Amino acid sequence: MSTFDQRENAFEAKFAHDEEMVFKADARANKKLGLWAAELLGKSGEAAEDYAKSVVVSDFEEAGHDDVIRKVVADLDSKSDESTIRAKRRECLAMAKEEIANEA
Template sequence: MTTFDDREKAFEAKYEHDEELKFKVNSRRNKLLGLWAASLMGKTGADAEAYAKDVVMADFEKPGDSDVVHKLMTDLAAAGKPADEHAIRKESHRLADEARQQIMTEVR
C-alpha cells in the first residue's frame, strides 16, 4: 500500500463516519420533534413514543425536511393545535442541537 492509498482509505472512512453521524443526529432530532408535537397534542407515554416513531418514518418519504414539517403541520392542525412552518422549523433547529449533543455523548 502506498501513502496515497492509506490517505484515500482514511478519507473514505471519515466520510462514512460523518454521514452515519449526520443520519443519527437527523433521526434523533425527528424523534425529539415528534415528542414535542405529541406533547402539544396531549399524547403521553406509549402514544407519544409511537407518534415520534411515525415522525421519524415520515422523513423517508421525500428528501429534505419538508415531509416531516408537513406531517407535523397537518397533525397539529387536526388536533386543534395549529403551528406554522416557521415555528416548526425553529423548534427543529433547536432540537437538532440537542440531538447532536445527545449523540456525541453516546459516542464517547
C-alpha cells in the same frame, strides 16, 4: 498499500462516519420533534412514542426535512404554525448533535 491508498481509505472512512453521525442526529431530532408535537396533541406514554416514530419514518419520503415539517404541520393543525415547527426542529437538531457529540 501505498500512502495514497491509505489516505484514500482514511478519507472514505471519515466520510462514512460523518454521514452516519448526520443520519443519527437527524433521526434523533425528528424523534424529539415528534415527542414535542405529541405533547401538543395530548399524547403521552406509548402513544407519544408511536407518534414520534411516525415522524421519524416520515423523513424517508423525500430528501430534506420538508416531509417531516409537512407531517407535523398537518397533524398539529391550528396548535402550532410552520415557522414555530421549523424553529423547534432546528432546536431539536442542535440538542441531538450535542448529545451525540457527548456520547462519543
